[in-house]
Amino acid sequence: MTLDPQADLGRRAWLPCRYCGDNTALYLLDSDVNMIWVQCGRCLRRWWHDTGVGRGRRPEHLFDVA
Numbered sequence: 001m002t003l004d005p006q007a008d009l010g011r012r013a014w015l016p017c018r019y020c021g022d023n024t025a026l027y028l029l030d031s032d033v034n035m036i037w038v039q040c041g042r043c044l045r046r047w048w049h050d051t052g053v054g055r056g057r058r059p060e061h062l063f064d065v066a
């Protein structure tokens, strides 16, 4: 598995990887309402992460958008 071409160094969040466990750089690949499609920068696995953000709010605030 390789880093997704959509992965952007400017859009990362330090969140626990569901596979690695530790806080690590997750790349924001896509988002839909309160779900974000992320890729772990360490193990390169991808999954939909539920941000728990309420409806109508965009989850991008979690990320440092350059």
Ligand SMILES: [Zn+2]
Pocket (backbone or CB within 6 Å): 017, 018, 019, 020, 021, 024, 040, 041, 042, 043, 044, 045
């Ligand atoms: Zn990981």
